[in-house]
Amino acid sequence: MTSPLMQIEDLSISFKIDDSWCRAVNGISFDILPNETLCIVGESGCGKSITAMSLMKLLPDSARLGGKVMFDGHNMLSLKEHELEKVRGSRIAMIFQEPMTSLNPVLTIGEQIAEPLVLHKGMSWSAARKEARDLLDLVRIPDAQKRLGQYPHELSGGMRQRVMIAIGLACRPEILIADEPTTALDVTIQAQVLALLEDIRKEQGLSIVMITHDLGVVANVADRVAVMYAGEMVETGSVEAIFDAPAHPYTQALLRTVPRADVAYDLAPISGQVPPIQAMPEGCRFAPRCPEEHRACRATPKLSAGPHSVACWAREGAA
Numbered sequence: 001m002t003s004p005l006m007q008i009e010d011l012s013i014s015f016k017i018d019d020s021w022c023r024a025v026n027g028i029s030f031d032i033l034p035n036e037t038l039c040i041v042g043e044s045g046c047g048k049s050i051t052a053m054s055l056m057k058l059l060p061d062s063a064r065l066g067g068k069v070m071f072d073g074h075n076m077l078s079l080k081e082h083e084l085e086k087v088r089g090s091r092i093a094m095i096f097q098e099p100m101t102s103l104n105p106v107l108t109i110g111e112q113i114a115e116p117l118v119l120h121k122g123m124s125w126s127a128a129r130k131e132a133r134d135l136l137d138l139v140r141i142p143d144a145q146k147r148l149g150q151y152p153h154e155l156s157g158g159m160r161q162r163v164m165i166a167i168g169l170a171c172r173p174e175i176l177i178a179d180e181p182t183t184a185l186d187v188t189i190q191a192q193v194l195a196l197l198e199d200i201r202k203e204q205g206l207s208i209v210m211i212t213h214d215l216g217v218v219a220n221v222a223d224r225v226a227v228m229y230a231g232e233m234v235e236t237g238s239v240e241a242i243f244d245a246p247a248h249p250y251t252q253a254l255l256r257t258v259p260r261a262d263v264a265y266d267l268a269p270i271s272g273q274v275p276p277i278q279a280m281p282e283g284c285r286f287a288p289r290c291p292e293e294h295r296a297c298r299a300t301p302k303l304s305a306g307p308h309s310v311a312c313w314a315r316e317g318a319a
Contacts, residue, residue: 004031005174005207006055010067013050013059013231015277021064022277025051025231026285029067029303032175037201037208039218039239041254042228045274048211051228052177055209056088071175090120093168097180099160103152109136109163110148116170135166140196158189162196169200176201179211194221215258219243227251230274230285237308247310249290284313 013025025047032038040048053059055069057076069076071092076084096102104112113135114128123131129148136144139162152160161181168176178197182190198221201208210221218225222239227248235248246252253270272289275281281288287297296313303309 002033005034005071006032007070008032008055008067009070011051011054011069012066013047013054014064014066015062016064017278020278023231023280024277025054026280027067028228028231028233030226030233030236032207032209033224034174034207035201035205036223037198037210037221038224038226039210039212039222040226040228041212041215041218043213043254043270043274045230045276046228047231048213048228049179052094052179052209052211055175055177056092056094057084058088058094086120089116089168089173090171091173092175092177093171093173094177094179095161095164095168095181097183099157099164100152102164103160105152108149108151109155113148113163113166113170116167120171131170132166135170136163138169138200139163139166140192141166157185158193161185161189161193165193165197165200169204172204173206175207175209177209177211180213181210182217183212183214190217191220197221215254227254230280231277232285233303233311234286235308235310235312236303241308245308247308247315248286248312249292249314250286253289284311 009029010027011025012023012027014021014023028051040051042048050059054065055076059065065077110129110132113132114125117123117128117131118125133144133148136147141147141159141162155163182193185193194217197208212218218239225237225239225242226233227235227250229250235242235251242251246255256265256268257270259267270289275285283299284297284301287293292314301311301313303311
């Protein structure tokens with residue numbers, strides 16, 4: 001069996017609200033395997049992005065973290081800042097949803113791609129600039145030499161996102177975390193960026209953790225899927241298992257909100273909304289919105305064992 005690159009064990013994330021600590025992520029566990037795309041999916045407010053940022057310990061000091069994020073024999077949550085700096089951007093990299101808020105408007109594209117190479121690889125600026133040009137070629141940006149001297153505002157949205165990918169790939173990381181990387185792009189450019197990420201994953205053998213609320217993205221790129229609701233993992237499995245045989249009522253409801261060419265059904269919104277972290281229900285957090293709620297849901301279900309796991313009292317295996 002393939003050993004995981006990263007193991008997340010009982011991860012919890014809490015924030016202080018009105019003098020009380022509230023859990024935004026509640027004891028989740030999952031693995032990141034070599035050379036795979038893992039999609040973490042769920043509605044806005046389910047804890048996907050803060051889970052992703054916690055893997056590199058990028059949350060503010062006001063956040064309280066518990067559990068373990070094991071990478072190369074070390075718990076990322078226990079490392080000091082100078083130790084984390086050796087991993088961030090080098091072995092684990094992240095690209096964000098909106099490149100214009102991540103790219104520096106007063107530095108050229110070439111400077112921003114070269115910077116991690118100078119910091120992490122010890123390259124000279126001239127060598128790093130040459131590598132930056134090669135990275136722009138890798139992410140399919142035409143006229144790479146010219147682009148090196150341009151500023152972010154001179155590029156289109158799709159090109160800026162490709163620059164972010166180039167920065168993330170600069171040091172050849174083992175894990176690339178992509179937080180809603182195509183949400184701000186139109187459908188055509190979105191498809192191009194997703195295809196690019198998949199090509200690069202295959203070429204370089206890295207693992208991608210994709211944070212998204214878009215099930216179309218999940219269907220196109222995922223090897224495995226982890227479904228989050230209100231800070232908890234409610235179902236995990238292969239993309240085929242999740243789409244062909246969804247087990248959790250929340251996963252089933254999510255799938256009914258998007259059209260599919262291969263399945264005939266009536267589209268239906270999910271009633272209600274994700275609860276705020278200071279007002280989480282006892283027991284199963286999805287129970288107030290669930291059509292299958294019953295008395296057992298007053299206790300919190302745990303993910304069942306196996307490659308296709310589900311946390312639901314109405315399904316065999318919850319414990």
